[in-house]
Amino acid sequence: MEHRHLGRSGLKISEIIYGNWLTHASQVEDERAQACVRAALDAGISTFDTADTYANTAAEVVLGEALKGERRESLEIFTKVYFPTGPKGHNDTGLSRKHIRESIDASLTRLQTDYVDLYQAHRYDYATPLEETMQAFADVVHSGKALYIGVSEWNADQLRAGHQLAREHGIQLISNQPQYSMLWRVIEERVVPTSRELGISQIVWSPVAQGILTGKYKPGAEAPEGSRARDEKGGADMIKRFLNDEVLTAVQGLLPIAEELDLTPAQLAVAWVLSNDNVAGAIIGASRPEQVTENVKAAGVTLEADVKARIDEVLGEIPETDPARTVSPAQRLA
Numbered sequence: 001m002e003h004r005h006l007g008r009s010g011l012k013i014s015e016i017i018y019g020n021w022l023t024h025a026s027q028v029e030d031e032r033a034q035a036c037v038r039a040a041l042d043a044g045i046s047t048f049d050t051a052d053t054y055a056n057t058a059a060e061v062v063l064g065e066a067l068k069g070e071r072r073e074s075l076e077i078f079t080k081v082y083f084p085t086g087p088k089g090h091n092d093t094g095l096s097r098k099h100i101r102e103s104i105d106a107s108l109t110r111l112q113t114d115y116v117d118l119y120q121a122h123r124y125d126y127a128t129p130l131e132e133t134m135q136a137f138a139d140v141v142h143s144g145k146a147l148y149i150g151v152s153e154w155n156a157d158q159l160r161a162g163h164q165l166a167r168e169h170g171i172q173l174i175s176n177q178p179q180y181s182m183l184w185r186v187i188e189e190r191v192v193p194t195s196r197e198l199g200i201s202q203i204v205w206s207p208v209a210q211g212i213l214t215g216k217y218k219p220g221a222e223a224p225e226g227s228r229a230r231d232e233k234g235g236a237d238m239i240k241r242f243l244n245d246e247v248l249t250a251v252q253g254l255l256p257i258a259e260e261l262d263l264t265p266a267q268l269a270v271a272w273v274l275s276n277d278n279v280a281g282a283i284i285g286a287s288r289p290e291q292v293t294e295n296v297k298a299a300g301v302t303l304e305a306d307v308k309a310r311i312d313e314v315l316g317e318i319p320e321t322d323p324a325r326t327v328s329p330a331q332r333l334a
Helices: 030-042 054-067 097-111 130-142 156-168 191-198 209-214 235-242 245-252 255-260 265-274 289-298 305-315
Strands: 003-005 012-014 016-019 047-049 076-081 116-121 146-151 173-176 201-204 279-284
Touching: 003 279, 012 016, 012 279, 016 030, 016 289, 030 054, 030 289, 054 076, 054 097, 076 097, 097 116, 097 130, 116 130, 116 173, 130 146, 130 156, 146 156, 156 173, 156 191, 173 191, 191 201, 209 235, 209 245, 209 265, 255 265, 255 305, 265 279, 265 289, 279 289
Parallel strands: 016 047, 016 279, 047 076, 076 116, 116 146, 146 173, 173 201, 201 279
Antiparallel strands: 003 012
């Protein structure tokens, strides 16, 4: 496993990150979730990403239990705050000082740790002044409960404003966590150049486009049994944007490229996002330990320029590139 610096900081993270969105305490039973975490550790993954909202706090509990007994100094544990948790009361959401202060303490308890390496604003909060949010994050860092601050799905202007306020409060905003894959490239035009300028890295989620880039979904065919497209707990909603014959046919054209490189289609997809020099790590999820073992082999793979050009040629105009779509749908607070 190779490690990369996160933003303009001294923190190094594994370039493959294990994440437990849509899996722990949801799609995957606890015993199998722990086996997946063990497979990640055995493969050299040191960085683990979760959020308080995943499975309404239960995913943090599962991850904390799975990592119990590991040397804390050898791990980088990330979590997030913003979305509703608990009974979903009027202050149980957003990036207010109250919600951040209460959420960090609850997350640390569930994760069974004294601090997280990275505490992330899970979305931008239009209802709370950014100054209030950054002051609250500064308090979290200065109290030792988090080492660094990150965000998720912020656009270029939001990153610039947040970065400036973080510096004024004596803390470092070093990462953004956007969706990014061969099929979803909306960060490339504005977010990535701004992030390079500011010293912010991308930690990307869904590098395999919810499993679409594995090639297992065939045009004109029903989704395989047990696949995310058949998951009624949330997975099906996330993947449906890619489930059309035009996309699926193009993805089939990527399979010969992967075969020539002696990679699986999923490994090719992960290696592709890691070829962007602003990407510090790619988050992979898993419902089975062998998925971790396979996908981690994308670490250290170099894709030559001609290979990336062939990928672009195969996909043509299919990838989404509109920078206005840097936020996933329906994220504004009511």
